[in-house]
Amino acid sequence: MIDLSVQIGRLKLKNPVLLASGTVGYGNEIAEFTDLSKLGGIVTKSLSLKPRIGNPPQRICETASGMLNAIGLANVGVEVFIKEKIPFLKKLNTTIICNIAASSIEEYVECTRILTQEDAIAAFEINVSCPNVKEGGLEFGNNLQAVAKITEKVKAVTDKPVIIKLSPNVSRISEFAKIVKDNGGDAVSAINTLVGTAFDIWTRKPKIKNITGGLSGPAIKPVALAKVLEISRNVEIPIIGIGGIMNWKDAVEFMIVGASAFQIGTVNFINPKAGEEIIDGLIEYCKKMSINRISDLTASYEI
Amino acid sequence: MIDLSVQIGRLKLKNPVLLASGTVGYGNEIAEFTDLSKLGGIVTKSLSLKPRIGNPPQRICETASGMLNAIGLANVGVEVFIKEKIPFLKKLNTTIICNIAASSIEEYVECTRILTQEDAIAAFEINVSCPNVKEGGLEFGNNLQAVAKITEKVKAVTDKPVIIKLSPNVSRISEFAKIVKDNGGDAVSAINTLVGTAFDIWTRKPKIKNITGGLSGPAIKPVALAKVLEISRNVEIPIIGIGGIMNWKDAVEFMIVGASAFQIGTVNFINPKAGEEIIDGLIEYCKKMSINRISDLTASYEI
Amino acid sequence: MFTVLSTVESLERLNKNTFLLKVKAPQLATAIKPGQFCNIKVSDADYPLLRRPFSVCYTDGDTVYFMFDIQGEGTRILAEKKTGDQLDILGPLGNGFNTEGDFEVAVLIGGGIGVAPFPLLIKHLEGKEILTFVGARNSEQLIKWGMRNILVATDDGSEGFNGNVIAYFQSEANKLENKKIRIFGCGPNPMLKALQKVAEKKYDCQLSIESAMACGFGICQGCPVKKSDGMGYYLVCKDGPVFNSDQIVIE
Amino acid sequence: MFTVLSTVESLERLNKNTFLLKVKAPQLATAIKPGQFCNIKVSDADYPLLRRPFSVCYTDGDTVYFMFDIQGEGTRILAEKKTGDQLDILGPLGNGFNTEGDFEVAVLIGGGIGVAPFPLLIKHLEGKEILTFVGARNSEQLIKWGMRNILVATDDGSEGFNGNVIAYFQSEANKLENKKIRIFGCGPNPMLKALQKVAEKKYDCQLSIESAMACGFGICQGCPVKKSDGMGYYLVCKDGPVFNSDQIVIE
Numbered sequence A, B: 001m002i003d004l005s006v007q008i009g010r011l012k013l014k015n016p017v018l019l020a021s022g023t024v025g026y027g028n029e030i031a032e033f034t035d036l037s038k039l040g041g042i043v044t045k046s047l048s049l050k051p052r053i054g055n056p057p058q059r060i061c062e063t064a065s066g067m068l069n070a071i072g073l074a075n076v077g078v079e080v081f082i083k084e085k086i087p088f089l090k091k092l093n094t095t096i097i098c099n100i101a102a103s104s105i106e107e108y109v110e111c112t113r114i115l116t117q118e119d120a121i122a123a124f125e126i127n128v129s130c131p132n133v134k135e136g137g138l139e140f141g142n143n144l145q146a147v148a149k150i151t152e153k154v155k156a157v158t159d160k161p162v163i164i165k166l167s168p169n170v171s172r173i174s175e176f177a178k179i180v181k182d183n184g185g186d187a188v189s190a191i192n193t194l195v196g197t198a199f200d201i202w203t204r205k206p207k208i209k210n211i212t213g214g215l216s217g218p219a220i221k222p223v224a225l226a227k228v229l230e231i232s233r234n235v236e237i238p239i240i241g242i243g244g245i246m247n248w249k250d251a252v253e254f255m256i257v258g259a260s261a262f263q264i265g266t267v268n269f270i271n272p273k274a275g276e277e278i279i280d281g282l283i284e285y286c287k288k289m290s291i292n293r294i295s296d297l298t299a300s301y302e303i
Numbered sequence C, D: 001m002f003t004v005l006s007t008v009e010s011l012e013r014l015n016k017n018t019f020l021l022k023v024k025a026p027q028l029a030t031a032i033k034p035g036q037f038c039n040i041k042v043s044d045a046d047y048p049l050l051r052r053p054f055s056v057c058y059t060d061g062d063t064v065y066f067m068f069d070i071q072g073e074g075t076r077i078l079a080e081k082k083t084g085d086q087l088d089i090l091g092p093l094g095n096g097f098n099t100e101g102d103f104e105v106a107v108l109i110g111g112g113i114g115v116a117p118f119p120l121l122i123k124h125l126e127g128k129e130i131l132t133f134v135g136a137r138n139s140e141q142l143i144k145w146g147m148r149n150i151l152v153a154t155d156d157g158s159e160g161f162n163g164n165v166i167a168y169f170q171s172e173a174n175k176l177e178n179k180k181i182r183i184f185g186c187g188p189n190p191m192l193k194a195l196q197k198v199a200e201k202k203y204d205c206q207l208s209i210e211s212a213m214a215c216g217f218g219i220c221q222g223c224p225v226k227k228s229d230g231m232g233y234y235l236v237c238k239d240g241p242v243f244n245s246d247q248i249v250i251e
């Protein structure tokens, strides 16, 4: 028997497969396709204190081996989330990581303070890196002091593990991982989407109403791997790898370069059973490689 | 007749199509496939003062809609370039832009000082952004002060236009464009490759000996477009757009978001006649859109 | 909602740009309602990345029909499928047309490939009087497969009414004045916008609309359409693709 | 060097994993020398992105032959080509084997798909005595198409010599002692390394080597192989793919 469980700081997952924020909603639709209880966990859509209706259309567009999105953090807000979404999430029998995106440090703190009382939530992922909202998002994610402060203040209001989701749109992501660690953060997720755009050459208008969007999918995998490797080689902090994972091979690659667990995003849109299939693939791989504990893969690169 | 000529500061090109540094060598091999005299110009492989043998294999690997390279700036050095390559380049009847990559500010200056005496060279492109050499490269490209100094010092030793090739591996590329402008730079090229990596899951070794490489090709086009747009909206400086251009449509997109000219790189490996084909496509597009001067396309986005 | 590996039974060319694809997919064929759509993976590889949404055109026993126009790379690949090929389909998606309720005449108005969902709709409208307005640029691009009581309009007048399909409907509408009608519209946005205006406060009207989509089943939030009450957005894939004409604002 | 749009004449399966592809490409057929290769665009789309390099296997009139193993996505797509399909080929590339000079016996040693360039080489070796050592994992994977005077070695002993092809050659080498021989080797790196050692200072030996490649014609510098004199790198695509055994260091 292969031990698939992994530990992200104090957070134990039955396996390293997480569904990424913004790519599973609140779990209900995807549950029709796949048995979520088999997964390591799901990360819920970024929540803000008040509901957000999101950006006007067009919100997405396909690119070479990738897609751009500017959803604008459409979400139901903390109150409705607790009332309407948590009851369903509770029944899933998988680890629930609650992702929070806010426009001010105070809002991050306030959301966490309220949500930490919910037993269903095992940990928080703090999204300081959404490129698609004007007020906060990118500004925070590219600012070491802001990330330090958010980490520190959020930690102060919750006992649950706090994971900071980092922006790839920076020169040295490891500096951000370090500041998260120094301010008590339990782990980092890397990466969120890259800022990108696309224009219609006949109308000369952006294909996405928000002008720029976040690039995800296989196109960004090499960048994401390099970011995870950079953190892994420079900072001692658990890493959740994200970016372009389509199958178990990609997932293994992320663990090798340093990830303790990983999230799958865009692939859920194409193959909502990808999470389960990846678990099967991981087991086969471990057998072939005579690996007993999947966590031994983490940062097992040979350089 | 459509006027295809474009002006990059003081540099006039017969059309906006340039072949990117490192993807045409010194022009001789690709000349077998395509009539280089039809193109706007070619940018020669990054030169350093002394020859460099480059990185050990494996230097390249394919990724989803992209490729990683870590050539390590293999080049013949300034002396051999002048003696052996310039005579051929002279005969091409196209604009020659000489790209320089160095490990110190002094080396940049020294290379430029020597090369500026060559009539065949119309302009310099200063590569402050190669991710694949340890000493300089990335360090310079991510450091505003270094870019300022390189621009200023290189400008001091040449009367020819100086184009600074910017790194995309930064938070705000427009800050770099601004510092180039403030220090007398004539134009910027954007973008160089994104830092990326790939690992073999069976050996757990990097697929590229240098561990990380530069990501190019269609995968990076959305990122490159966003960087060009960011510069275009924030700094008044001519921009040469680069990144993932495969055909005339991609080229038009770059001009719409702000490029005065553009460079094609990876596509030369796949279709060495791409440059000529793009010119044909541009002409057709202009006809359809009733555009008389291609330069009217630059920054013609409707936002 | 589920994914199935269907088998291509045939691919037929209906006109220069339009194809009729039949796949064997028993589970889907049973589950589908008119106006619903499926999200199809056009190739085994990760390219093109996203699935492509297509209305279900018709079902017959175990067989599901799709009608599509070649638009770009994805539909080009789809048009190369051969009998026996496997096709990964996700569906059924969306809400479909509401055929319940009290009306005598079903007026179907379709522009271009917008007629795709009508054959199955017609099957479900048994017992009603049906009129199908079919519009196209020219007679070569007209799609008549599976339609009933066809009234043709072409932009260039090469067949039928000379003009757009909404104008044609308006010119014929007086003949329907004494009957209780319900309109089912599907086509490009400008057409739907015009239809919406015509229907305003006058006709019972359902519109099937398109949107860029990533998932097709409600998890990406990529497919918003503005609610007419100003209270944010519906998701086209989940809340639609069929809406009552007065529910939404078409851009 | 040029690009041509060739037409697929046939695709034949030689064994479980190996295919023989024939394309009509007159200009190429005339230009090509044994040991040269071509860089093939396996699909019309931008996916897979890069061309795939393949040795020319044989030429016959206007027809060029390639022999290939399915390895990954690119060769999988190539194996689906049908008669009449167009194929964009860039070539001829590299330097090819040197068949000039003074030798009596040509000893061809190939491992796996490494035998691909031998049929054309054999054609150009007319008048010489030829011995072809063909190695494979097992008899199922042996490739004999277009070879002459075949000496078989299989790793599992299922056919011919039980062991690798270099060991087999060594065991036979004494029979050639009085003749002037030239070795032509092609196959996986470990095999070539072993052959290089065997040939050292003893045999005239040319090796055709592989490398990851982007362009195939000398502009990307992606395909270095270390020079044995320590003075940097050769480019496999331009300076090779055939090298004298003592010119290079194989990793």
Ligand SMILES: Cc1cc2nc3c(=O)[nH]c(=O)nc-3n(C[C@H](O)[C@H](O)[C@H](O)COP(=O)(O)OP(=O)(O)OC[C@H]3O[C@@H](n4cnc5c(N)ncnc54)[C@H](O)[C@@H]3O)c2cc1C
Pocket (backbone or CB within 6 Å): A061, A062, C037, C048, C050, C051, C052, C053, C054, C055, C056, C067, C068, C069, C070, C071, C072, C073, C074, C075, C076, C113, C116, C117, C209, C210, C211, C212, C213, C241
């Ligand atoms: C609910 C729904 C039902 C549809 N039913 C049909 C149908 O029955 N028959 C038919 O021919 N077409 C239908 N379409 C449109 C069809 O999805 C597009 O023509 C197809 O996605 C184009 O893909 P492509 O790769 O050929 O084009 P490309 O232009 O290369 O596609 C690029 C991207 O844009 C998206 N896209 C392009 N056009 C559209 C569009 N009109 N709507 C949504 N996304 C688009 C693609 O999905 C892809 O992600 C429907 C669309 C929706 C949303």
Ligand SMILES: Cc1cc2nc3c(=O)[nH]c(=O)nc-3n(C[C@H](O)[C@H](O)[C@H](O)COP(=O)(O)OP(=O)(O)OC[C@H]3O[C@@H](n4cnc5c(N)ncnc54)[C@H](O)[C@@H]3O)c2cc1C
Pocket (backbone or CB within 6 Å): B061, B062, D037, D048, D050, D051, D052, D053, D054, D055, D056, D067, D068, D069, D070, D071, D072, D073, D074, D075, D076, D113, D116, D117, D209, D210, D211, D212, D213, D241
């Ligand atoms: C000069 C030369 C001649 C060759 N001749 C033949 C031949 O005659 N018959 C044959 O079957 N194969 C030959 N090969 C190997 C062939 O190029 C690869 O098998 C093929 O590129 C694999 O592509 P893929 O997409 O199927 O595999 P993937 O593994 O999916 O390819 C991924 C990437 O790796 C590269 N790659 C993978 N394997 C190799 C390899 N062995 N050498 C170089 N690049 C590789 C591909 O080109 C691609 O860029 C030759 C290679 C070289 C360099």
Ligand SMILES: Cc1cc2nc3c(=O)[nH]c(=O)nc-3n(C[C@H](O)[C@H](O)[C@H](O)COP(=O)(O)O)c2cc1C
Pocket (backbone or CB within 6 Å): A020, A021, A022, A023, A045, A046, A069, A071, A073, A099, A101, A127, A130, A165, A191, A192, A193, A215, A216, A217, A218, A220, A242, A243, A244, A245, A263, A264, A265, A266, A267, C220, C221, C222
């Ligand atoms: C449509 C869409 C919506 C997303 N929404 C969020 C979000 O609300 N919060 C967040 O932290 N990340 C969000 N992301 C980013 C993903 O969680 C993930 O970091 C990114 O997509 C890269 O992974 P992938 O390549 O596997 O998709 C979103 C991504 C997509 C494609």
Ligand SMILES: Cc1cc2nc3c(=O)[nH]c(=O)nc-3n(C[C@H](O)[C@H](O)[C@H](O)COP(=O)(O)O)c2cc1C
Pocket (backbone or CB within 6 Å): B020, B021, B022, B023, B045, B046, B069, B071, B073, B099, B101, B127, B130, B165, B191, B192, B193, B215, B216, B217, B218, B220, B242, B243, B244, B245, B263, B264, B265, B266, B267, D220, D221, D222
């Ligand atoms: C193999 C390779 C070598 C390159 N070498 C250089 C170089 O020497 N100097 C430089 O400034 N850029 C170099 N580049 C970067 C390109 O000039 C270009 O900026 C980048 O590839 C993005 O454009 P593309 O997507 O069109 O390839 C190289 C790119 C590739 C793929």
Ligand code: FES
Pocket (backbone or CB within 6 Å): C212, C213, C214, C215, C216, C217, C218, C219, C220, C221, C222, C223, C235, C236, C237, C238
């Ligand atoms: S397409 Fe994903 S929510 Fe509608």
Ligand code: FES
Pocket (backbone or CB within 6 Å): D212, D213, D214, D215, D216, D217, D218, D219, D220, D221, D222, D223, D235, D236, D237, D238
């Ligand atoms: S493959 Fe490009 S130089 Fe050899």
